[in-house]
Amino acid sequence: MSILQCRGLSAGYAPSSPVVRGLDLSIGEGEIVALLGPNGAGKTTLLTTLAGLLPRLGGQVEVAGTALPSGNARAAVRAGLVLVADDRALFRKLSTEQNLALAVAGGRWNPAAARAARRSAVDGVLQFFPSLKPRLKVAAGQLSGGEQQMLAIGRALVQKPKVLLIDELSMGLAPVIVESILPVLRDVAAAGTSVILVEQHVRMALQVADRGVVLTHGEVVLSDEAATLSADLGRVERAYLGGTPTLT
Numbered sequence: 663m664s665i666l667q668c669r670g671l672s673a674g675y676a677p678s679s680p681v682v683r684g685l686d687l688s689i690g691e692g693e694i695v696a697l698l699g700p701n702g703a704g705k706t707t708l709l710t711t712l713a714g715l716l717p718r719l720g721g722q723v724e725v726a727g728t729a730l731p732s733g734n735a736r737a738a739v740r741a742g743l744v745l746v747a748d749d750r751a752l753f754r755k756l757s758t759e760q761n762l763a764l765a766v767a768g769g770r771w772n773p774a775a776a777r778a779a780r781r782s783a784v785d786g787v788l789q790f791f792p793s794l795k796p797r798l799k800v801a802a803g804q805l806s807g808g809e810q811q812m813l814a815i816g817r818a819l820v821q822k823p824k825v826l827l828i829d830e831l832s833m834g835l836a837p838v839i840v841e842s843i844l845p846v847l848r849d850v851a852a853a854g855t856s857v858i859l860v861e862q863h864v865r866m867a868l869q870v871a872d873r874g875v876v877l878t879h880g881e882v883v884l885s886d887e888a889a890t891l892s893a894d895l896g897r898v899e900r901a902y903l904g905g906t907p908t909l910t
């Protein structure tokens with residue numbers, strides 16, 4: 663079943679010059695899509711638009727069959743689209759645990775229920791990232807880059823996303839750290855959450871993804887199974903360079 667469907671989606675900063683143009687994209691439940699493409703292709707613009715931080719210039723987005731309003735970040739989170747931005751946007755002076763607790767939906771009048779909800783949220787994140795356990799009381803600003811990325815993803819998971827939108831997971835991280843975090847996305851997907859992963863490390867992204875989609879100049883120029891693309895990275899490279907790959 664398709665959990666996210668974009669039809670004719672246009673996005674950008676001025677109606678006269680859309681950055682993403684007429685994009686059709688469908689993502690299945692528990693599917694990981696690596697969104698690839700050269701600098702300036704429109705990947706971040708697409709994610710921020712899906713997250714409702716930027717109004718759409720045109721087209722429709724549906725999450726689990728329900729239309730998503732344009733430019734409404736709260737509605738996007740409620741619908742299940744949660745962004746992990748490339749700056750990670752953590753509260754650096756607050757502890758790991760507090761960062762996670764803040765992501766737990768508010769509105770509970772019962773303090774015991776609120777505490778239980780926070781505990782269960784933290785436990786849920788630790789199942790994916792057990793190495794954060796000894797770091798729960800440490801300020802986010804004191805964590806290593808890899809731990810901060812785990813926390814940023816964990817905080818997004820607390821919001822029970824249907825689709826996790828991850829922008830440049832590898833930003834500022836050593837490849838060995840990225841390699842240790844990426845496989846966790848397979849566990850996340852196995853638990854039913856779909857992932858759109860924007861990533862410059864093409865090879866690593868395709869190793870964890872089910873499908874690779876290459877965007878150039880705001881349009882999909884290549885879409886295929888990740889394993890197929892991994893076996894022929896030249897095809898991906900040609901798509902980056904604006905060659906004429908076979909669309910599948």
Ligand SMILES: Nc1ncnc2c1ncn2[C@@H]1O[C@H](COP(=O)(O)OP(=O)(O)OP(=O)(O)O)[C@@H](O)[C@H]1O
Nearest residue numbers: 674675681699700701702703704705706707708860
């Ligand atoms: N706030 C903004 N205002 C105007 N134009 C912007 C803004 N942010 C990005 N752009 C432009 O939109 C285009 C797409 O940028 P975007 O960041 O979406 O690309 P990207 O594929 O994510 O590339 P990168 O990997 O470099 O981040 C670029 O030409 C960029 O200059």
